[in-house]
Amino acid sequence: MASLSFIIGIIGNIISILVFASPIKTFWWVVKKKSTKNYKGVPYITTLLSTSLWTFYGIMNPDGLLVVTVNGAGAIFQLIYVILFLVYAPKDKKVKTAKLVAILDVGFLGAVIAVTLLAFHGTMRLTFVGIICAGLTIGMYASPLSVIVPNAIGFILGSAQLILYLMYNNKKSAEAVEEEEGGGGGGSAHLVKGGIEMHSVEDNLNNRSLNKWKSLPKPNFSRQHSMQKIIKTLSLTPYELQSSWPLHESDIEEGNPDLP
Structure with a gap:
């Protein structure tokens, strides 16, 4: 049973060493171009801290041979990566990386x-050392979640705001419809009432005008007949006018019906 666990441990160590060796191609390109471009040194610095602590844990553990070998190899790989990064990084990035190495890989360790x-x-x-190592390892594996967690929280908060908006917007729309229906009935009543009042005012004005017209004094027959004679005289031709002369002023004024 012990031999089986040892064999599995060796297989695990080989896989872990391959993982530690995976950035070799990246740093080969860095050395060739003599520039780190947009690469960041934080993953290599934190991995150096983790492998160093696990190596320290394996040294204190009597059965920690496999832990020491795999993490010791990993610490060597990470130390080489950090040194190459410090050599080829731009000046501002080099200063920040050196400070981080001093704080974590020297001070904290x-x-x-x-x-x-x-x-x-x-x-x-x-x-004590095992708890710290486990915490660092979990933090390293969970670090990609730092991109997902804020987006998930934003999605939850945005969804809650959208639900609240739909709830209160529908309620507000229903209240507006009720107000319009209530106000519309009152408005119709006012319109009908206003129409009735306007109609009654117009009827009163018409009746008043008719009564006023009826109350005017009627022209007497003689005056009306005289006006007709004058109009008829103005329409006569010169010959007809001469044949009708002489006209007496008294006939015209009194409205004699025998005049032509």
Whole structure:
């Protein structure tokens, strides 16, 4: 049983070493072009920290031969990558990378080793270092989720806003329809009432005009007949006019019906 686990451990180590060796092609291109272009050094720096801590854990563990070999090889690969990155990176990126290496791969790693050796004893050392190593490994594998998590939260919040908008928008539309229906009935009543009032006003004006016309004094017959005579006289030809003379003024004024 022990031999089977050892064989599986060796297979796992070979696969892990192949994974650690995968950036060789990338850094071969970096050395050839003498530029890191848009590459970032953070993955190699964090992997160097993780492999170094796992190597330290394997050294303290009596059965940690396989852990030491695979992580020791990985630490060597990552150290070479970090050095090449510092050599060929632009000046501003080189400064930032050097600061990060000093903080993580020197400062943090040295602090963990010092605390483990000075503050813990026996199995507590393995427990303390093992928890830190496991946390770093989980963080490295979960790091791609940093791109997904904000988008997922934005999707949830955006969906909630859309649902609230649809709910309150439908409610507002229903209230607007009710107001229009209520206001429309009142408006129709006002229109009908206004039409009736306007109709009654017009009837009153017409009746008043008719009564006024009826109340005017009627012209007497003689005056009306005189006006007809004058109009008829103005329409006569000169010959007819001479044959009708002399006209008496009294006849014209009194409206004698015997005049032509």
